[in-house]
């Protein structure tokens with residue numbers, strides 16, 4: 001056999017040629033792939049822009065009125081206004097119960113007509129593949145709840161799509177904890193917390209004004225901790241001290257979430273390592289999130305360590321979460337339980353507190369309403385007075401039965417109408433969908449503007465006035481065609497409501513019974529013992545109006561200072 005040998009210099013030349021061709025093949029492959037991806041991206045962007053443009057033409061062709069969008073980057077752009085809820089209300093008064101506007105190329109339809117809102121909610125209920133909560137780009141509104149409720153981020157009840165089977169499972173699993181009967185059984189604990197708050201306010205005295213919104217947040221925080229998870233945070237015991245720190249932490253955490261929701265670029269910027277910490281507020285955000293999630297993590301661990309208890313004996317939200325199964329015998333993973341537990345504080349604390357705050361504020365501004373509330377409480381034997389320094393205790397029937405304290409309950413409803421604390425929610429049309437006489441094109445954001453529905457002339461006579469007696473009519477929640485308005489062409493359909501502070505359907509507020517029992521108990525306890533006077537530094541009603549902000553909830557900016565004047569011999 002002859003051996004074939006290759007000279008070393010030939011070998012080296014061959015290897016070099018081979019190497020070079022490999023490099024150039026790889027380079028070509030990279031260039032081709034990158035070009036294909038870039039072309040695909042450009043095609044997707046164009047397709048998306050084209051579909052938005054088509055949708056805009058479709059809406060215009062159907063005669064849906066259009067609100068001026070203006071330049072979204074201008075300093076005075078409407079959507080940058082702090083009282084954003086009032087922008088939708090003004091536009092609704094001018095353009096009617098349905099109109100659309102564009103942010104850049106993106107189309108948003110605002111709906112406040114009760115009949116159309118009813119249809120949207122009905123479709124979303126039955127067909128989540130047609131209308132659902134928006135997630136991700138370009139509407140990452142609900143995504144911030146995932147980041148704010150556990151680490152690493154996990155979805156939770158409010159942020160999951162209805163089409164996600166997990167949503168149904170969790171909602172069904174915890175619903176018994178929120179049933180009106182179950183919540184009624186918590187009355188004694190709620191009353192105890194409301195009385196604790198009243199005792200602290202009395203100690204505070206009336207000379208010094210107190211931020212009543214902050215005090216009520218402590219109260220709601222304690223109620224959710226106690227009723228939901230058998231844990232007493234005791235924030236009401238020490239309103240200004242360490243007891244209330246947990247409550248303030250939740251508020252700070254919510255503020256980060258809301259800022260991210262209003263400007264979705266912020267969370268992205270925070271992840272960029274080369275941007276200065278101070279500019280992205282990274283350190284501050286990390287510090288608040290660590291405090292917030294640490295506190296809620298400890299609570300979730302505490303609930304977990306108690307194990308699964310008999311639901312007859314412990315009907316708290318926490319125990320219901322412990323009984324939840326992913327599959328047969330496969331319990332809810334801890335991380336998911338943590339995020340679900342957290343969302344009840346995020347969704348329930350500020351909302352309930354602001355609802356009571358606005359009611360107390362409105363009563364303080366309407367002496368004739370305050371007189372009537374006091375008279376009703378007096379006749380029920382609940383008012384503190386010179387003759388009755390120690391009245392009877394508020395009972396479960398007082399708080400729960402519509403026959404008891406009807407005027408006070410009407411006052412609370414009217415306050416929720418005028419200050420609908422959750423003023424708007426967002427949904428997305430995932431397919432073209434017929435709503436009334438309109439076809440809403442796929443990809444359009446739908447803003448269900450409950451605040452505008454509650455506060456425009458098309459739906460309420462004398463809508464700008466605080467008139468609690470309108471709720472003494474048992475049918476008052478139903479939508480009715482008002483003569484001379486755009487609602488006049490609708491029929492009086494008994495299912496359609498013009499009052500939806502908690503929304504309706506499968507994504508309505510699961511905490512409604514708890515919120516209602518809490519704000520009735522707290523308002524009755526406080527108004528039977530005190531009269532509330534707006535502090536001078538608030539600048540009167542005009543000052544309060546100027547500091548009213550939309551921060552996912554309608555709330556007083558920073559604080560609402562009031563003097564809490566004890567009733568009794570001095571009055």
Ligand code: HEM
Pocket residue numbers: 157158159171224343344345347348349351352355421422425426501502503506507508509510511512514515
């Ligand atoms: C006055 C007080 C309250 C008001 C006005 C209110 C209002 C609302 C509204 C309008 C929604 C729908 C949000 C959306 O779809 O984007 C909602 C959802 C929710 N609320 Fe409330 N809420 C209140 C109190 C509470 C309380 C006390 C809790 C629990 C402790 C709670 C827990 C929730 C949860 C978990 C959801 C999400 C439900 C789901 O998507 O299935 N809320 N609330």
